[in-house]
Amino acid sequence: MLVNAFQQPIGAPLPHWTARPVPPHTPLNGHFCRIEPVDVDRHVDGLYRAYSTAPDGRDWTYMSAGPFADAESFRSHLIKAAASRDPLHYTIIDLATHEPTGMLALMRIDSGNGVIEIGHVAYSPLIRRTSAATEAMFLLLRHVFDDLGYRRCEWKCDHLNAPSRAAALRYGFQYEGIFRQAVVYKGRSRDTAWFAMIDRDWPAIRMAFERWLAPENFDAAGVQRVTLANLIAAQCSGTESSFRRTPESSQE
Known part of the structure; x- marks a missing residue:
């Protein structure tokens, strides 16, 4: 246990620590999927179709947004998501179909302390319990720790x-x-x-x-x-x- 000059216990020193970069909003590529910044014009129709394959609105119960009554209300939601810089929203593209199948985000970005959160995870039935779903999370985690050093x-x-x-x-x-x-x-x-x-x-x-x-x-x-x-x-x-x-x- 480390102690200071007053014999008080203290945390491990970080003599070489520097603030981490704010995540760039750029695509991340995998074998099963690609995650890319939300683009309303390119993603809205495919995402709305993907989410509409659910039989009811239960997937949105614990989300801050949704369920969406119609395509226009979903478009309004996506416009706000695309404009946000914290959270940084990503669309998941299934590389087998080249269609959007879900969303997730990096958020509460604290670059000074090297802390970040993964949230707003909204997988449609088209991606849930697939290799692409797991890989999407892996791509973000690898980006956070390996690329950005959080x-x-x-x-x-x-x-x-x-x-x-x-x-x-x-x-x-x-x-x-x-x-x-x-x-x-x-x-x-x-x-x-x-x-x-x-x-x-x-x-x-x-x-x-x-x-x-x-x-x-x-x-x-x-x-x-x-x-x-x-x-x-x-x-x-x-x-x-x-x-x-x-x-x-x-x-x-």
């Missing part, structure tokens, strides 16, 4: 949003607790569940993502041989990562 990436959601909580754990974020009555949205109170990943967690998690996305992890029918959660647990075991499994972490 120290911490956060994930937050309504604590009642069980699918979002399970997704955070599957992707390798660690649960950090509940902020009570943190947000008011859609006329409701929200207790916010916090999850985070830090830079020393990332090398092992990156390797797990790469192993999961590799062609040999899928059989002839496209079914995964090993889950991402199990790969992350195996990679992080015995490393210097601060990763710890929780009872929820086995969800896939």
Whole structure:
């Protein structure tokens, strides 16, 4: 434990730390998908079609926006998203069809402290539970840690949003607790569940993502041989990562 001249415990020094770059709003390319800045004219029709494949509006219950009554209200939402610089909204393009299939964002960008959040994750039924969905998250995480050198990436959601909580754990974020009555949205109170990943967690998690996305992890029918959660647990075991499994972490 480090102490100062007054024998008080203090955190680790960062003598070479400098503020990190603000993320450039540029495309990120993968094997299954590309994520690119929201472009209303190019993306609005495809995204609206993708979201309209859902049988009802339940996917928007825990989002700050939606569901959308018609194409025009969705266009208005997308215009605001495209103009925003924090959050930085991205459209996910499925490289098999070259069609938009969902959205996600980098937000709460704190370049001075090297902290950033992934949020506004809205996957349509066309991408949910596919390799492209997992790769889209991998592309953003790799960008945050490897390209930009951030120290911490956060994930937050309504604590009642069980699918979002399970997704955070599957992707390798660690649960950090509940902020009570943190947000008011859609006329409701929200207790916010916090999850985070830090830079020393990332090398092992990156390797797990790469192993999961590799062609040999899928059989002839496209079914995964090993889950991402199990790969992350195996990679992080015995490393210097601060990763710890929780009872929820086995969800896939």
